[in-house]
Amino acid sequence: MSFTESTVEPVLSADNLPERVAAALSAGRRGGAARIRMSPELSYGRHSGPAPHTARQAAVVLLLFRRGGRWHLPLTERPATLARHGGQVSLPGGAVEPGETSSQAAIRELNEELGIDAGVEILGRLADCYVFASDFLVATWIAAARFEPHWKPHDVEVQGVLELPLDALLDERRLGRTTIERGPLVFHAPCIHVGQSCIWGATSVILAELADVLRELNERRSTAN
Secondary structure: OOOOOOOOOOOOOOOOHHHHHHHHHHOOOOOHHHHHHHOOOOOOOHHHOOOOOOOEEEEEEEEEEEEOOEEEEEEEEOOOOOOOOOOOEEOOEEEOOOOOOHHHHHHHHHHHHHOOOOOEEEEEEOOOEEEOOOOEEEEEEEEEEOOOOOOOOOOOOOOEEEEEEHHHHHOHHHEEEEEEEEOOEEEEEEEEEEOOEEEOOHHHHHHHHHHHHHHHHHHHHHHHO
16 A cells, blocks of 8 residues: 555644644653554563663654645665664664764754754654663654755665655554564564555654554544534
């Protein structure tokens, strides 16, 4: 199913969606339901933390932008040759460097990975996510671009860019399960289907948390109408 095909009414195309998301985030960070729903087998709730003292700080960004009258966010396809997370679909992000805040790190990584360096507005923050496989405590920031971005992917870190419409996150037909093999270890994980790929692990947890925020906004709008 292509991104342009969806049974979900595109109610998330309002001009003021970033302001509405910011208002929802200001009410408090969430994440519990999404973590339970999207955590892989053998994770034992570790995405929710608490993170151990060894955890390093990292940050990712969910960048909202409009194209074709619909709000989207970019996902990055990692080259299979990368030692960490190779071949996976991820969010722009990386480790927080000394002397910078997590929001600064998120915007810096957005620039380094996708070439977006200006015109980005921070809207708020979702709950932190502990990625136990790499021992990172990830701060998740939501931002908005008031322009249609032209991507300039980093040729080493990013193989391709997927533009995911926000209303597609509310389409439950995209949810499924995938089998993960790590050497002799085989386990299953909930996933979100994106084109020919499936997103699982911390990225799917974060996207599911965003979907919960959007679902609340969608329900409020339906009630108001």
